[in-house]
Amino acid sequence: MNRLTSRAIRRFALAGALLCGALVAHAQTETPVGVWQTIDDHTGQPKALVQISADANGDLSGKVIKGLGANDQPDRRCTACTDARKDQPILGMTIIDSMKKTSDGWDGGHILDPENGKVYRCKMHTEDGGQKLVVRGYLGISLLGRSQTWVRQQ
Template sequence: MTRFTASGFARAALACTLFASATIAMAQSNSPAGLWQTIDDSTGQAKALVQIIDDGSGTLSGKIVQGLGQNNQPERRCTACTDSRKDQLIKGMTIITGMKPDGSNWDGGQILDPESGKLYKCKMHLEDGGQKLVVRGYMGVSLLGRSQTWVRQQ
């Protein structure tokens, strides 16, 4: 009969926890799903935290969960939006929709710039072992757009 001691049980529990944490981290590094700090491509300043989720079929969407710095105004609204998001609170707003995997990239979706109210085609890819997400918004062809590099939050 096998007998477990308290210290043996604690070591086994710790090993299971570390294995689960490593498995989750590895899964996160292969997908943009998670929490991201957006960085303004013009100023280099942090703007917001965006939560990207997978709907279960591999399609990603993302919403603003918190503004940062001067954008941390809970009552800020998308006054420039022209669609159903007109005058809606920016905090909690879905700004990324319809992103689908395309090899090691995600493409086919759209991203809203709540500052201008403009809707852009979007593509994204991971860098730095899944710790950075390069998000490109564009009109027409990808060459006519701009990119931001977002940083994964733990």
């Protein structure tokens, strides 16, 4: 093989590797898997970091990994919870469970609001190339709920 052919093969391989890396990065940002900064509905200030991960079936769950601002108290507990999370530390608590991929996002799961202890049905989808996550908690039908927009953390 001459030098010109060898150089062309290396360039082609490098271009392919870069393209594959870009496609993988794009696919990762289009899913909710990752760390998200939640925003307080009342103050508009950052509230917590939630890590969303997928299990072997592809179902998503999310847990609180850090409180922010006034919520940065490692000993805070879910005193308002009425299920097995009653009086458990909020830090490390799973607040999102059983989210399944649908044609327009993820649905079928539940989300806990540790402030009031209520569990809501949940649906979510990404926006802005996967940099924002719109999370909707609702009772009964999706019209009876509220949405929050979370911001992806690097």
